[in-house]
Amino acid sequence: MRKFLPxxxxxxxxxxxxxxxxxTFLYMPLGLIVLYSFNANPINMAVWTGFTFDWYxxxxxxxxxxxxxxxxxTESPERIFEVVKNSFLVAxxxxxxxxxxxxxxxxxxxxxxxxxxxxxQALLLLPMLIPDIVLGISLLIFFxxxxxxxxxxxxxxxxxxxxxxxxxxxxxxRLAGMDxxxxxxxxxxxxxxxxxxxxxxxxxxxxxxVGGFLLAFIISLDxxxxxxxxxxxxxxxxxxxxxxxxxxxIRPQITALAVLILLFxxxxxxxxxxxxxxxx
Amino acid sequence: MAFGKTADSRxxxxxxxLLSPVTLLLxxxxxxxxxxxxxxxxxxxxxxxxxxxxxxxYNYGRIIGWPLNDYETFEPIYLSIFxxxxxxxxxxxxxxxxxxxxxxxxxSRMSEPRKSFVLFLITLPFFANLLVRIxxxxxxxxxxxxxxxxxxxxxxxxxxxxxxxxxxxxxxxMVYIFTxxxxxxxxxxxxxxxxxxxxxxxxxxxxxxxxxxxVILPLTVPGIAGGSIIVFIPALGNxxxxxxxxxxxxxxxxxxxxxxxxxxxxWPFGAALSLLIMGSVVIIVMxxxxxxxxxxxxxx
Numbered sequence: 001m002r003k004f005l006p007x008x009x010x011x012x013x014x015x016x017x018x019x020x021x022x023x024t025f026l027y028m029p030l031g032l033i034v035l036y037s038f039n040a041n042p043i044n045m046a047v048w049t050g051f052t053f054d055w056y057x058x059x060x061x062x063x064x065x066x067x068x069x070x071x072x073x074t075e076s077p078e079r080i081f082e083v084v085k086n087s088f089l090v091a092x093x094x095x096x097x098x099x100x101x102x103x104x105x106x107x108x109x110x111x112x113x114x115x116x117x118x119x120x121q122a123l124l125l126l127p128m129l130i131p132d133i134v135l136g137i138s139l140l141i142f143f144x145x146x147x148x149x150x151x152x153x154x155x156x157x158x159x160x161x162x163x164x165x166x167x168x169x170x171x172x173x174r175l176a177g178m179d180x181x182x183x184x185x186x187x188x189x190x191x192x193x194x195x196x197x198x199x200x201x202x203x204x205x206x207x208x209x210v211g212g213f214l215l216a217f218i219i220s221l222d223x224x225x226x227x228x229x230x231x232x233x234x235x236x237x238x239x240x241x242x243x244x245x246x247x248x249x250i251r252p253q254i255t256a257l258a259v260l261i262l263l264f265x266x267x268x269x270x271x272x273x274x275x276x277x278x279x280x
Numbered sequence: 281m282a283f284g285k286t287a288d289s290r291x292x293x294x295x296x297x298l299l300s301p302v303t304l305l306l307x308x309x310x311x312x313x314x315x316x317x318x319x320x321x322x323x324x325x326x327x328x329x330x331x332x333x334x335x336x337x338y339n340y341g342r343i344i345g346w347p348l349n350d351y352e353t354f355e356p357i358y359l360s361i362f363x364x365x366x367x368x369x370x371x372x373x374x375x376x377x378x379x380x381x382x383x384x385x386x387x388s389r390m391s392e393p394r395k396s397f398v399l400f401l402i403t404l405p406f407f408a409n410l411l412v413r414i415x416x417x418x419x420x421x422x423x424x425x426x427x428x429x430x431x432x433x434x435x436x437x438x439x440x441x442x443x444x445x446x447x448x449x450x451x452x453x454m455v456y457i458f459t460x461x462x463x464x465x466x467x468x469x470x471x472x473x474x475x476x477x478x479x480x481x482x483x484x485x486x487x488x489x490x491x492x493x494x495v496i497l498p499l500t501v502p503g504i505a506g507g508s509i510i511v512f513i514p515a516l517g518n519x520x521x522x523x524x525x526x527x528x529x530x531x532x533x534x535x536x537x538x539x540x541x542x543x544x545x546x547w548p549f550g551a552a553l554s555l556l557i558m559g560s561v562v563i564i565v566m567x568x569x570x571x572x573x574x575x576x577x578x579x580x
Contacts, residue, residue: 131517269407
């Protein structure tokens with residue numbers, strides 16, 4: 001778009017202003033909850049009355065709950081610890097399995113020719129394409145139908161089905177940008193497929209694999225809709241916990257918890273995105 | 281080659297080994313559940329939840345208009361909720377398109393490393409928890425929220441605006457959540473745009489508006505179509521955003537599905553509603569596939 005419009009300078013200036021508005025739209029709501037989480041005003045977060053760490057302290061059980069009204073909104077730190085533990089257990093297990101499945105599939109698609117290739121490519125896109133609610137209820141019907149008790153296991157299985165697709169996409173992108181001559185050289189020099197994979201292919205796609213794992217991990221950790229349908233009574237995850245809190249009302253404690261989750265998601269996603277974008 | 285055959289069969293074994301996990305996973309936990317859901321949508325709901333194994337097309341009948349009049353009547357409300365969801369999803373697509381289209385041009389003109397950084401900034405909110413992002417908009421839109429407080433202190437309004445629990449709030453929330461989905465396909469398209477065509481149009485004396493409508497816009501149709509589809513699909517089936525930002529005033533098909541599964545326990549009816557959504561998704565995706573193949577054939 002360089003140097004072709006007479007009014008280019010004006011347009012360019014307008015676009016720059018627009019870009020800042022666009023970024024503000026993306027980040028202002030998130031910035032606002034960070035700000036609110038430090039506001040001492042217990043009644044209305046939009047009115048600043050002073051700086052406090054109290055809302056964070058209540059999450060960790062560090063500050064006494066002052067009113068009975070607040071008590072209804074405050075969960076014990078043990079309860080929060082339990083749901084966080086559930087969430088991490090699910091996310092780690094599901095992302096690990098999805099990384100193996102997704103990577104294996106990506107290698108098969110990138111390095112082999114077979115008749116059903118297009119079918120597999122379409123099949124892997126489907127879980128990302130169909131609405132979460134459809135995925136969630138079809139799994140619910142399935143698990144209840146075969147008599148599988150809903151719990152952490154069903155959540156893990158449910159997450160693996162759609163996370164594999166995400167890992168597949170990330171690793172495929174990495175494989176597409178990779179030089180295949182090294183693999184050929186390794187094979188020509190007599191290395192078996194397993195050795196070639198372990199010593200040549202894997203080290204090259206590793207950033208994609210780790211990036212895919214981290215993205216899958218964070219998507220699993222954040223998932224609300226699918227988990228909502230296939231979680232059992234005793235298997236609440238952190239997002240379901242927040243969902244239940246939000247249904248009861250808006251409280252500063254929720255804001256503080258939301259900020260902590262936001263921070264964690266951003267750190268993990270940043271590492272994941274950096275690894276994904278690193279040039280082979 | 282002497283080893284030809286054994287090498288070939290080893291390669292085949294490798295392929296089978298690599299593909300069996302995904303085949304097993306998506307076969308058992310994705311395709312079979314979807315199949316069961318389709319079957320369920322044609323079964324009779326049991327009296328106390330569950331299903332009776334009888335052919336029963338009236339789950340769809342209740343929605344579209346041929347109910348089994350003994351038990352239930354045709355409720356136009358279901359169809360109107362579905363059409364309302366389509367409308368909200370379309371508006372979400374339109375608004376996010378208008379927001380993301382200029383932004384894509386803004387980013388495409390940048391030079392590295394600034395470009396990568398801004399792309400990262402635009403992608404990052406996708407990884408923020410869905411509930412956290414909805415919660416942020418609850419705080420912004422509610423009567424005592426940030427927007428009302430700001431407008432009041434500026435003296436622009438005397439009474440707080442009633443923004444929450446409306447289609448407006450639902451659309452704002454969904455646009456916010458799906459912005460990265462719309463931005464990235466459009467950006468990928470704009471990034472590859474051949475600007476020499478734009479220059480040619482200019483040189484031949486076309487005014488900017490005409491250049492935009494007849495050169496830039498047609499060239500970015502693939503990105504617009506791709507982005508619109510991946511925003512429309514999750515918007516159509518959404519139930520979390522309307523549950524919080526729409527309250528009881530804005531019902532979408534997703535809320536109906538959720539209720540028929542977790543409250544009224546009429547699973548076949550919920551399955552039928554889900555299939556209505558799935559059907560819309562399939563139609564749209566097929567439309568897109570046909571459109572893009574026709575375009576590719578045109579280019580070749």
